Amino acid sequence: MATPLTTLLTTVLMVGPVALPGIGAVLYGLLGWRPDTTWLGTVCAAGILVCGIGLGIVVAADGPHIAAGGLVRVDALSAFMIIVIGAIGLLATAASPAFLQAEIHSGRATARTAARHSLLVQSFLAAMALAVLAANLGVVWVAVEATTIVTAFLVGQGRSRASVEAAWKYVVICSVGIALAFLGMILLNYASEQTLAPAELDWVRLAAGAADLDPGVTRIAVALLVVGFGTKVGLAPLHAWLPDAHSQAPAPVSALMSGVLLSVAFYAILRVKVIADAALGAGFVRALLLVMALATLAVATSLLLAQRDYKRMLAYHSMEHMGLLALGTAAGSRVAVAAVLLHILGHGLAKAVLFLSSGRILQLTGSRLVSNVRGLAAREPVLAGLVGLGVLALLGFPPFSLFASELGIFTAGYAAGTGWATSVALVLVLVITAALLGHAGHMLLGDPSPAVVPAQGPGAATAPDRTARSTTVPLAVGLAVCAVLGVAAGPLLHLLSLAADILTGTS
Numbered sequence: 001m002a003t004p005l006t007t008l009l010t011t012v013l014m015v016g017p018v019a020l021p022g023i024g025a026v027l028y029g030l031l032g033w034r035p036d037t038t039w040l041g042t043v044c045a046a047g048i049l050v051c052g053i054g055l056g057i058v059v060a061a062d063g064p065h066i067a068a069g070g071l072v073r074v075d076a077l078s079a080f081m082i083i084v085i086g087a088i089g090l091l092a093t094a095a096s097p098a099f100l101q102a103e104i105h106s107g108r109a110t111a112r113t114a115a116r117h118s119l120l121v122q123s124f125l126a127a128m129a130l131a132v133l134a135a136n137l138g139v140v141w142v143a144v145e146a147t148t149i150v151t152a153f154l155v156g157q158g159r160s161r162a163s164v165e166a167a168w169k170y171v172v173i174c175s176v177g178i179a180l181a182f183l184g185m186i187l188l189n190y191a192s193e194q195t196l197a198p199a200e201l202d203w204v205r206l207a208a209g210a211a212d213l214d215p216g217v218t219r220i221a222v223a224l225l226v227v228g229f230g231t232k233v234g235l236a237p238l239h240a241w242l243p244d245a246h247s248q249a250p251a252p253v254s255a256l257m258s259g260v261l262l263s264v265a266f267y268a269i270l271r272v273k274v275i276a277d278a279a280l281g282a283g284f285v286r287a288l289l290l291v292m293a294l295a296t297l298a299v300a301t302s303l304l305l306a307q308r309d310y311k312r313m314l315a316y317h318s319m320e321h322m323g324l325l326a327l328g329t330a331a332g333s334r335v336a337v338a339a340v341l342l343h344i345l346g347h348g349l350a351k352a353v354l355f356l357s358s359g360r361i362l363q364l365t366g367s368r369l370v371s372n373v374r375g376l377a378a379r380e381p382v383l384a385g386l387v388g389l390g391v392l393a394l395l396g397f398p399p400f401s402l403f404a405s406e407l408g409i410f411t412a413g414y415a416a417g418t419g420w421a422t423s424v425a426l427v428l429v430l431v432i433t434a435a436l437l438g439h440a441g442h443m444l445l446g447d448p449s450p451a452v453v454p455a456q457g458p459g460a461a462t463a464p465d466r467t468a469r470s471t472t473v474p475l476a477v478g479l480a481v482c483a484v485l486g487v488a489a490g491p492l493l494h495l496l497s498l499a500a501d502i503l504t505g506t507s
Helices: 004-031 040-062 076-105 111-133 137-158 161-193 203-208 215-233 241-248 251-280 282-305 310-331 334-365 381-394 401-415 419-444 469-487 492-503
Strands: 065-067 072-074
Touching (some): 004 040, 004 065, 004 072, 004 076, 004 111, 040 065, 040 076, 040 492, 072 076, 072 111, 076 111, 076 469, 111 137, 111 251, 137 161, 137 215, 137 251, 161 215, 161 241, 215 251, 215 282, 241 251, 241 310, 251 334, 282 310, 310 334, 310 401, 310 419, 334 381, 334 492, 381 401, 381 469, 401 419, 401 469
């Protein structure tokens, strides 16, 4: 039986992931960007990670917990997602001070810009944490919509024509997607209201009473919810915002959007699938996800082959990995779902490392074009080594965790009877692997390329020649964690197993 102290501690751990970055945002708004607030964002992100680990221990021992009058609920899946948000958030915020200082030094940003950036990033983290802790689908929708609003300002932070256009494109397309999800939510609530025990959009109650939902209404609702939230994931057909937004956003924001935001939106799809499988059987969502997965992989492959902007290249590669998540979720077995969750964390770590590295490469060379970046290994050997390892991790080479997770996804796909789709996906992944290796080899090898664009701003200076340790250390730690997870997931295995039970309806 839980003691009052244990209950209080659990409540603090549940509220912390939202409250800590919320407090950080307020402090940045009041105090601005100055020496004593430089690392505030990193501290708040570290607090999210600590809360996530604590919640993982609690739910593994005692099962799900509820707080805030039933609005907040944590189980193994939400605890795992808090760990993902905290880990990737810690990487991005730890590398942010050096990135922002270099931007200020070169005249592309000011202390006011850095303060606004930090405030919005903390708000972004709070919204994502709320999305995965909410017990109610309506609250999840509000939190996901909040991430759109906050990140739109971050994408347009550079105030160039391209960044403003990308921000508007992001808002318009994601608003369409979120509107579809809203309509699906209304229909699902309507179907629930017609039963003897209305669930009021509560995840657990919807899943428990799914057998009583009207199949016709539920089918339409689920399709709208999957396509709507799939827009934020970057799944085809409403994916066009992703390469523009990720390429124009500041590097730490790109790391968070690709490494965390896409996965948080996919978390909503995972929750919807539990309800849909109980109400309609596994076949409906499986077919929908297979179509979206293959379409996304095909689009990513065709556009990545001829891509010349290395940040857009990473963005299209994010689409590939989201397609793999959809493919694994369509398989639906416990092994497949556990592999999908491990892939979420591994992809987040590797992609955060590469996007943060891309920001530093842009500061060094002044160009986004692959053709203008050459000989990075000779100019910046440490950074080049991190980029090279990050590419290998992202492509699923051992010992990194994406090797194990991709192997699990493909193996589960064949075992689930979706061998044709799995085979097509495997061929597309191999093509993408060859393309990314070719682009990365061009950037890392050869004679160093000079900066091709002068720094902007009155009296601006060029970026520092050497990458700060405050940038390289977080990147190295991120890659090390990704490698360790590929060899031995350790305590995460039990949490992944419990989350897989939830998503397959066996808990």
